[in-house]
Amino acid sequence: MVDLGYFSMLIAVVISVYGIVAAAMGKRFNRAELIRSAENSAFAVAGLLTIGLAVLFYSFLTHNYRVAYVASYSSNNLPLVYTISAVWAGQEGSLLLWGWLLTVFTVIVILQNRRQNRALMPYVVIVLMIIILFFLILLTFITSPFKKLDFLPADGQGLNPLLQNPGMIFHPPLLFLGYVGFSIPFAFAIAALITGQLGDMWIRSTRRWTIFSWFFLGIGILLGAKWAYVELGWGGYWAWDPVENASLMPWLTGTAYLHSVMIQEKKNMLKVWNVILIILTFVLSIFGTFITRSGIISSVHSFGQSALGPFFLIFIGITLVAAFSLLLHRIPLLKSTNELDSIVSRESSFLFNNLILIGVAFSIFLGTVFPIISEAVRGVKITVGAPFFNQVNVPIGLVLLFLTGLCPLIAWGKASVRNLRINFLIPFIIALAGGTGLFVAGIRQGYPLIAFTLCIFVLSTIVLEYFRGVKARRKMTSENYLTAFIRLIWRNKRRYGGYIVHVGMVLIFLGIAGSAFNTEKEINMSRGESVQLRDYKITYEKLVSYPTKSKNVVSATLSISRDGRSLGFLSPSIEIYKGYGEAQTATEVAIRSSLKEDLYIILAGYKADGVSASFKIIINPLVAWIWIGGFVLALGTIVVMLPDRREKRRLLVKYSREVFSNEIQK
Amino acid sequence: MKFKNKVSVIIILMIFSFNISVFATTLEEVSNELVCQCGCTLILTNCNHSSCGFAIPMRKIITEKLSKGETKKQIVEYFVSQYGEAVLASPAKKGFNLTVWILPFVSIIVGGCIITLIIFIWVKRRRQTLVYEGANEIQTKIDDKYEKIFDREIKDFE
Numbered sequence: 001m002v003d004l005g006y007f008s009m010l011i012a013v014v015i016s017v018y019g020i021v022a023a024a025m026g027k028r029f030n031r032a033e034l035i036r037s038a039e040n041s042a043f044a045v046a047g048l049l050t051i052g053l054a055v056l057f058y059s060f061l062t063h064n065y066r067v068a069y070v071a072s073y074s075s076n077n078l079p080l081v082y083t084i085s086a087v088w089a090g091q092e093g094s095l096l097l098w099g100w101l102l103t104v105f106t107v108i109v110i111l112q113n114r115r116q117n118r119a120l121m122p123y124v125v126i127v128l129m130i131i132i133l134f135f136l137i138l139l140t141f142i143t144s145p146f147k148k149l150d151f152l153p154a155d156g157q158g159l160n161p162l163l164q165n166p167g168m169i170f171h172p173p174l175l176f177l178g179y180v181g182f183s184i185p186f187a188f189a190i191a192a193l194i195t196g197q198l199g200d201m202w203i204r205s206t207r208r209w210t211i212f213s214w215f216f217l218g219i220g221i222l223l224g225a226k227w228a229y230v231e232l233g234w235g236g237y238w239a240w241d242p243v244e245n246a247s248l249m250p251w252l253t254g255t256a257y258l259h260s261v262m263i264q265e266k267k268n269m270l271k272v273w274n275v276i277l278i279i280l281t282f283v284l285s286i287f288g289t290f291i292t293r294s295g296i297i298s299s300v301h302s303f304g305q306s307a308l309g310p311f312f313l314i315f316i317g318i319t320l321v322a323a324f325s326l327l328l329h330r331i332p333l334l335k336s337t338n339e340l341d342s343i344v345s346r347e348s349s350f351l352f353n354n355l356i357l358i359g360v361a362f363s364i365f366l367g368t369v370f371p372i373i374s375e376a377v378r379g380v381k382i383t384v385g386a387p388f389f390n391q392v393n394v395p396i397g398l399v400l401l402f403l404t405g406l407c408p409l410i411a412w413g414k415a416s417v418r419n420l421r422i423n424f425l426i427p428f429i430i431a432l433a434g435g436t437g438l439f440v441a442g443i444r445q446g447y448p449l450i451a452f453t454l455c456i457f458v459l460s461t462i463v464l465e466y467f468r469g470v471k472a473r474r475k476m477t478s479e480n481y482l483t484a485f486i487r488l489i490w491r492n493k494r495r496y497g498g499y500i501v502h503v504g505m506v507l508i509f510l511g512i513a514g515s516a517f518n519t520e521k522e523i524n525m526s527r528g529e530s531v532q533l534r535d536y537k538i539t540y541e542k543l544v545s546y547p548t549k550s551k552n553v554v555s556a557t558l559s560i561s562r563d564g565r566s567l568g569f570l571s572p573s574i575e576i577y578k579g580y581g582e583a584q585t586a587t588e589v590a591i592r593s594s595l596k597e598d599l600y601i602i603l604a605g606y607k608a609d610g611v612s613a614s615f616k617i618i619i620n621p622l623v624a625w626i627w628i629g630g631f632v633l634a635l636g637t638i639v640v641m642l643p644d645r646r647e648k649r650r651l652l653v654k655y656s657r658e659v660f661s662n663e664i665q666k
Numbered sequence: 667m668k669f670k671n672k673v674s675v676i677i678i679l680m681i682f683s684f685n686i687s688v689f690a691t692t693l694e695e696v697s698n699e700l701v702c703q704c705g706c707t708l709i710l711t712n713c714n715h716s717s718c719g720f721a722i723p724m725r726k727i728i729t730e731k732l733s734k735g736e737t738k739k740q741i742v743e744y745f746v747s748q749y750g751e752a753v754l755a756s757p758a759k760k761g762f763n764l765t766v767w768i769l770p771f772v773s774i775i776v777g778g779c780i781i782t783l784i785i786f787i788w789v790k791r792r793r794q795t796l797v798y799e800g801a802n803e804i805q806t807k808i809d810d811k812y813e814k815i816f817d818r819e820i821k822d823f824e
Contacts, residue, residue, distance in 0.1 A: 241707060339788050340788040340792055359774040382751045384757060387709070396770070
């Protein structure tokens with residue numbers, strides 16, 4: 001059975017090579033049947049990788065410890081759900097999942113483009129198959145998930161306790177959906193560069209793929225933050241760990257790309273810039289894996305380290321050189337009219353939005369790789385940790401938040417004074433009043449006060465925009481407010497869905513700004529003793545210890561009350577995993593969450609008889625808004641991605657000439 | 667007092683009433699400057715390993731030094747002498763390390779200047795195009811006018 005997995009990988013390598021050659025030959029000699037054969041080979045590779053992944057799942061489910069990977073990441077007492085998620089717990093399984101997703105995406109792209117983009121498709125297939133081939137080579141010859149042991153262990157080594165968390169079931173696959181998804185717009189960009197078809201058809205053809213990838217990468221990052229918050233037990237959700245940073249960078253450049261392509265669609269400008277952005281986004285997606293797998297920078301994700309770093313580095317190098325050489329070659333075709341009606345316009349505000357997004361991505365990149373630079377230049381090892389990233393990125397992030405409110409409401413072309421007054425006077429007054437109110441209420445820290453004021457400003461601009469839209473619809477159609485509101489969104493999904501996404505981002509900013517008001521206390525309490533932290537009275541009641549199938553759990557019970565009113569009990573615990581020795585422990589924090597704040601308690605230590613125990617108690621204000629923001633962001637993205645017949649019709653008219661020329665070439 | 671002046675006074679008062687207080691250095695303040703050396707990559711405040719061989723002794727040393735009246739700077743320097751610069755949670759703002767602190771802001775400012783310049787060029791180019799198109803339009807009208815006169819004169823001549 002295991003051999004079936006290995007051979008399916010091996011055959012997939014051969015077929016991938018065939019697919020690349022067939023697509024290239026088909027295009028070179030204008031042979032449609034060869035191009036079709038290359039596309040079919042992608043289907044075959046997807047089928048083979050599906051077999052490979054199914055074999056790996058089967059090996060985990062049947063506890064086949066003859067397979068080294070299964071023996072390393074699972075054990076007899078591992079719960080079923082984590083036995084399944086263990087498939088992507090290590091390097092080999094992660095790469096297989098990555099490769100499989102890419103083949104599935106490739107198949108979908110081919111099916112979507114059976115009748116369109118025919119001039120681009122051979123090159124799209126070539127680029128995607130080259131990326132698939134890279135992963136297949138790693139999976140077959142360098143780090144095979146089907147490598148067998150010479151002996152059959154009675155039990156596996158088990159899964160790292162930190163990875164035994166519901167967040168870990170979804171966090172890696174969702175991140176992968178994002179990382180892998182960016183391969184599609186990248187492949188189309190390269191195909192557009194090769195063919196010289198550098199209008200915005202390639203952008204429009206991949207718009208949904210870009211949003212899909214951006215969304216899943218963002219949700220994957222948020223799920224990672226949630227995992228860190230509930231599982232790592234240090235009280236926060238973002239530690240600016242290199243691997244966290246590596247996931248944030250492509251998301252930031254992807255965000256910049258999503259905004260700047262609007263200018264190309266509207267004004268036929270920034271063609272070169274958009275190609276650069278998608279190349280960077282794809283390369284940074286691979287860079288994330290390089291950081292995780294190379295172990296070149298110490299990270300909390302050190303469980304993912306291996307010797308694969310050089311392979312990824314070479315792949316990144318080749319990709320950059322090839323993509324930028326092509327770009328330079330096509331510069332004459334990418335020249336656009338580049339004219340602006342006014343300095344104050346949507347276009348110019350989007351340019352500044354891009355600058356800030358790329359600025360944040362650059363500061364994160366620099367901070368992440370600076371330990372390597374320092375060691376190379378000075379020979380001194382240094383750490384670039386959270387204080388650096390917070391000090392540098394908070395002010396830049398605030399500018400970004402301001403632009404989130406500003407950009408969408410400035411008119412295209414030329415913003416008149418009247419336009420600015422209509423759109424911004426009321427939000428500005430509301431924000432000023434809100435900021436003053438917060439100041440009077442006692443919020444005196446500079447950054448949080450500015451952040452909250454800007455959140456009010458951005459939300460006001462969005463609410464006002466919805467209000468105006470609803471009012472205009474009611475005037476025309478006499479609909480009631482709810483119907484007008486729903487139809488407003490339904491008929492302008494891209495615009496109003498985008499505003500919903502912005503609301504989600506504002507809520508995330510709100511939650512992050514709340515961290516400035518954290519309160520924490522470390523205390524050793526005897527049984528029956530109480531401690532007061534802000535409004536909360538926390539009493540240590542008892543300590544219990546009990547075994548489960550895979551671990552011993554030591555759990556403390558604390559009663560919580562506020563203003564004399566009981567709020568129930570919280571039970572933080574320490575879990576000692578069997579098969580790992582006493583040192584392999586994981587903290588299970590207890591959290592009482594509300595919209596206002598989270599009461600977050602960690603069991604830091606205990607006396608065996610339970611007479612006393614140590615706790616770290618933290619009050620984290622507004623954290624829940626980060627997760628709520630994630631849901632709102634998801635809702636907005638769904639709205640943006642829904643099919644829009646009106647837009648399709650508009651585009652059909654606008655691009656009929658380009659479509660026609662493509663058909664001719666076909 | 668004029669409205670503008672009132673607003674200015676309020677803004678100045680707001681700026682000056684931000685909390686500018688002096689507190690005694692706490693364990694948390696010092697711990698926030700340092701990274702635990704156990705490999706968890708977390709700042710010392712956040713390392714929660716129940717039996718961490720680094721975080722627990724490091725916190726103990728900090729508490730002892732604080733009780734002796736040592737300043738944050740002295741304590742941090744002590745740890746740097748023990749573990750090297752890698753113990754600092756962020757690079758010291760001096761020498762080569764200044765690069766990482768300054769470069770993000772410099773690049774954004776330079777980028778901002780370049781974008782502003784580009785926007786000005788594009789706006790100027792657009793205005794020139796408009797002037798050119800406008801001049802063409804006027805010229806076409808003049809040409810039409812003289813063409814009509816010419817046609818009439820030819821007709822008269824004939």
